[in-house]
Amino acid sequence: MGKIIFIGNYKGGVGKTTTVINLANYFSEEYGKKVLTIDLDPQSSLSEIQVNNYSQKPLIDIPDNETLNYIFDLSIMKIKHYPSLRLDFSSDNIIKDRNNNYSYILSSLFYRDGEKGLDTLAIEMKDDIQYLSILKNYIDTIKNKFDFILIDCPPSNNLITRSAFLLSDFYIIPTVLDGLSTNGVIHYIRTIKNTYKNYCEDSSKGILAKHYFGQEPKLLGIFYNMIRAQVNYHQDDKDFKTALSGANIDNNIVFNTNINNYIAIARATAQGRISNEYAKDDFKELSKLILDRINKL
Numbered sequence: 001m002g003k004i005i006f007i008g009n010y011k012g013g014v015g016k017t018t019t020v021i022n023l024a025n026y027f028s029e030e031y032g033k034k035v036l037t038i039d040l041d042p043q044s045s046l047s048e049i050q051v052n053n054y055s056q057k058p059l060i061d062i063p064d065n066e067t068l069n070y071i072f073d074l075s076i077m078k079i080k081h082y083p084s085l086r087l088d089f090s091s092d093n094i095i096k097d098r099n100n101n102y103s104y105i106l107s108s109l110f111y112r113d114g115e116k117g118l119d120t121l122a123i124e125m126k127d128d129i130q131y132l133s134i135l136k137n138y139i140d141t142i143k144n145k146f147d148f149i150l151i152d153c154p155p156s157n158n159l160i161t162r163s164a165f166l167l168s169d170f171y172i173i174p175t176v177l178d179g180l181s182t183n184g185v186i187h188y189i190r191t192i193k194n195t196y197k198n199y200c201e202d203s204s205k206g207i208l209a210k211h212y213f214g215q216e217p218k219l220l221g222i223f224y225n226m227i228r229a230q231v232n233y234h235q236d237d238k239d240f241k242t243a244l245s246g247a248n249i250d251n252n253i254v255f256n257t258n259i260n261n262y263i264a265i266a267r268a269t270a271q272g273r274i275s276n277e278y279a280k281d282d283f284k285e286l287s288k289l290i291l292d293r294i295n296k297l
Contacts, residue, residue: 002036002146003294004139004168005220008153008161010191011184015174015225015259017046019283020152021272026287028101033147036095038068038139039107040164041154042119047106053272054098060110066093069111072121072160075134083130089138098272103146122158129209131159132199136167136213157191165195166209168217172290174225174259177236185222186247192217220293223255223286257285 007019020037027033039046044059051059064070071089078085097103107118125131143149151164165171173188175181193216200210227233241251259282 002034002143002149003170004143004149004151005170005172006040006151006153006164006168006217007172007174008155008164008188009173009175009181009184010155010157010188011175011181012155014176014181016155017041017049017152019172019174019225020046020150021049022283023287023290024102024104024150025273026284027148027291028099030284030287031291032101034101034145035103036142036146036149037102037104038149038151039105040068040118040160041107041152042109042117043154044107044109044117046104046152047108049272050096050098050104051106054104055096059106059108062106062108062110063093064108064111066096067106067108067111068094069108069116069118069121070094071138072118072125072134073111073116075137076121076124076131079130079134090141095142118154118160119156119158122160125159127159129199129205129212132163132166132209133212135160135163139167157195162195162199165192165217166199166213169214170218170220170294172220173222175222176226177224177233177240179239182240182243186243186249189219189249190247192219218297219253220290221253221255224258226261227258228261255286255289257282257289259283259286 007016009016024035024037028035037046048059051057051062070092071094074087078087094105095103096106109117111117139149151168153161153164171192173185175185196216200206200213200216203209224233241254244251244253
């Protein structure tokens with residue numbers, strides 16, 4: 001059964017999409033794992049990169065019924081108007097294959113002529129288990145086909161994002177080393193914990209939600225991204241770990257590897273491929289550390 005991992009941070013520009021693409025490539029190519037990526041970000045950056053490099057069509061030409069938007073749109077309509085209706089998306093070409101080990105699900109800025117991005121669809125949802133279950137209902141039908149499902153989460157806390165929090169087994173937080181990012185990481189961890197607590201422990205339907213969604217997602221780790229070789233980060237690293245400890249978060253959760261600010265990584269990510277132009281391959285090492293942590297849990 002596939003392990004579900006979301007990659008997120010409330011701060012934009014910390015490399016969430018870069019992380020998803022590189023982990024998917026390394027998991028599938030270096031370790032032979034079957035991987036599915038899901039783009040939950042309304043900006044659809046992950047989807048744009050994937051169709052630009054793996055597909056014969058630009059994102060604007062992808063049919064509506066081949067996107068994640070379609071699943072949410074029809075599911076919202078069903079809950080509101082036809083609750084007893086059974087939806088089956090198996091005949092829709094929603095899962096795209098890059099190769100035998102790497103598949104992906106697109107979200108689209110252009111769904112219904114640009115009227116219904118994921119952010120718009122999230123507004124149409126109600127804060128209720130039926131709506132929060134939409135993504136899980138679909139993933140449950142396909143997760144046995146994959147070893148890992150990697151979800152690219154947007155820097156927001158809408159109902160679609162919360163549904164990813166609730167259904168996932170693990171999460172990873174990329175960050176940059178500065179004061180604002182430190183506070184943001186702590187806030188993000190607390191938000192995930194509070195989201196699970198609010199729906200699965202404190203609410204009147206908590207016992208049902210906990211049975212359905214399972215255990216609270218575990219933080220696999222935090223890593224520093226876009227590290228510049230000419231900068232000494234010793235004090236920033238010390239301050240970050242001190243802040244984590246002060247918030248009762250084990251600072252050993254920080255991975256003992258960093259992602260350097262190589263132009264090669266950015267170029268490779270934009271091309272949807274592994275960034276292996278340097279002898280020191282940061283994402284390869286990070287991938288290994290992540291798999292090791294999962295195996296120990």
